[in-house]
Amino acid sequence: MWNLTGFVFVERLMGVEGLQATVCSRWGAPGNKSLFQDGDVVIGGLFSVHYIPSAVEQDFTKLPQYEPCNGLDQQSLKYMYAMAFAVEEINRNSSLLPGLKLGYRILDSCGRYPWALQTALSLVGGDAHRCSTAASPLHSAAYEQALEKAGWTAPLLIGAASSTSGIMLSRILRSLSISFLASCPCLSDRSKFPNFFRTIPSDIYQARAMAQLAIRLHWTWIGAVHVNNDYGQLAIQVFQEEIQGKGVCLEFIEPVHRETIVRDAERAALTIQAATARVILVFTWYTDAKKVFLELAKRNVTGRQFLASEAWSTSDDLLQDAAVSKVARGVLGVAIRSSTMPGFENYLRRLHPVHRPDDEFLREFWEKEFGCSQVDKFSYSPSSLRADRSSDVFTSSLQKASLPPCSGKESLEGVQHPFVDTSQLRVAYNVYLAVYAAAHALHSLLSCPNRDPPPGNNISTCVSPKHIKPIELLQHLNKVNVTTPHGEMFYFQGADFPAKYDLVNWQKTPEGLLKLVLIGRVDGFDLHLNESAIQWSTGSNQVPVSVCSERCPPGTRTANRKGEPVCCFDCIPCADGEISNMTGSLHCERCPSEFWSNVDRTACIPRQLDFLSFNETLGITLTTAAVSGAVVTTAVFVVFLHHRQTPLVRANNSELSFLLLLSLKLCFLCSLVFIGRPSVWSCRFQQAAFGISFVLCVSCLLVKTIVVLAVFRSARPGAEALMKWFGPGQQRGSICFFTCIQVIICAIWLSLSPPMPQRDLGFKGSKVTVECAMESVVGFSLVLGYIGLLACTCLLLAFLARKLPDNFNEAKLITFSMLIFCAVWVAFVPAYVSSPGKYVVAVEIFAILASSYGLLLCIFAPKCFIILLRPEKNTKKYLMAR
Known part of the structure; x- marks a missing residue:
């Protein structure tokens, strides 16, 4: 509303372009109180001594008129007397403005923006009885000449008491002013407000200090109440900019208006009551904060931790109110630094x-x-x-x-x-500094070594106290750099005063009221806080918790909820192989290749070495099967040895049968070499043992098959010489020849590129597989290929001899056994390639055992059955029968 009413009021001063504007001296409304002390130079003072404006409807059909305010603000009254005290102290100082008396005229702006403009015009408008006319617009040279002609009552103002009033005075009147409470960051812009100074820091610093408090104390879910003017709006804006990306969110923002404070305070109290945020940021004047607290007390809303701006963090009116003390215990606030006068x-x-x-x-x-x-x-x-x-x-x-x-x-x-x-003078000290800044600027401006011109020269370049121009005073005010009577360095950084704040805490006294306790300070952007000295709203020494979602514990990560603020999230456990070792982690980190996440997903631990061991179920099963096979083979060997003179054993080439049983036993036992932790020698030995044992076994079967064919072929007329080539010596030589070829293949393979123990990191899990890596696939393929070649040859020959006439034809047994053998090893290849980790070894052991058992059972089980259970068939006559 102030923009419209202010404009209407200024029209009274400036008129419409092209018309004449009247510049008059007194604009104060009837009944407007003032405090005046005459002097050679009179500075103005603008204070909000009353805080309850009259409720007057402005219909804009006539010039705005406001009745006097009520509700005396004792703190503002103290600020006013601080100005008077500083002026009187300066007048007693012989070294500052010597021979010159400083005066003041103080008016009440009542916290109304149009009235602030009205009273400011009264301070700078000139003599009490003279008016002057000048062409518009307001900021024209003619206007300034009119004011100069009328006589400047106050070349400088101490005020205003609010940012909005300061903006109005600077933009509309262009009056030179030093404010003690206007803290809007916008007023630091010298291009827009070149004639504005202040002795209070910009709100950027207190808003950032509050944001730092919220971040440091891990308050991520905050509510905000602010006065709906430049002070509150810009402070909230800076606070939001500071917390952006820091994991802090505002659950609500409630504006309150001075003119409708009763209704707005009730609405804000209801919002605070319903909110889940336990920390409430309040950027208002102390009278507005009191209304909100009284509404909260009426509803018995307690347990909220309030963050106070400097406008109400040190208010005695709030501290000494019993109703307020019920809900405002533990307030943590930023306060204008305290000093002494x-x-x-x-x-x-x-x-x-x-x-x-x-x-x-x-x-x-x-x-x-x-x-x-x-x-x-x-x-x-x-x-x-x-x-x-x-x-x-x-x-x-x-x-x-x-x-x-x-x-x-x-x-x-x-x-x-x-x-x-006066134990904690804050704003009053700002007023005191403002007066001293004005006095030093006047002293610099009026200092003239040649004030009395020499005889005959009536021209003096010195400035007269009666004709001080604000633009001249502005230049000297920019250069003020002095030491106050208390030893404090004082200077302006552009429009601003170096930022220093106190951090205060409202603590309960035995009488039930609240007292102010200093718990830290803010120096520029640096925050120093003594957390142990704080009394919280909950009454305990633990920092209150105010979060939308609890911070995710280690082992989990933050996952934002769709459509909700970033402070509201879910905690998702890290995936296997990933960890988060900090509370509130946004992401899970993957462990290095040789490490894996622990059960809680909080640390990476070395992967356990995984191999087929004798202690696990699979290892025990395979070991049992291998040992059992070796035992059964030994038992068959004993049976054959005991019945070596029987027709059945002799008819089946007992020497080759014994060698075959020996090779089968080696096949069963070589599978045990694959079990256990791989080493350099075990990797080499297991493949050599496997390859040579099976070649020996298949060679025996191949030779037996050839002998069977040779025997039957020799029975034909003219084929008697055929058996000379397949005598016992030739049989042993053939087996040795076939086996030596495999030995040579293994020797070349193992010497050039042998299998080596290696950790397989490709399988993602908590274990790393230690296996014998095939450095040369060609070598392993040659070993298997040679075994396959002998087996296929044996199968083919046995298949051809399966129908030879005899009551006990061993070729049938060899054919069936080789079919099982080939089927097992054909199925082995894809299973071997696709099996993960240690199961590769298990597949190879299973193939060895399956093929060995197939040979043992298919070839020797029928013979043992006849020898042990059907001895009547173990005769030459039966065997020769057709």
């Missing part, structure tokens, strides 16, 4: 209406605090009351007249009152 407390205690009869502010404070009226002592005659019946002064005067008269013994000496408490 020696002599200021005595100055405040000596204030008395008797000594300051023109001080209307002090009179109002006196009547409010002591409950007595000074109306009979301050020119409130019946005639003056009748003259003021048209204004609120009449009503106010009647109220004062109804109070008992003051005795004159009322005093602030020796009493405990927030107004005279």
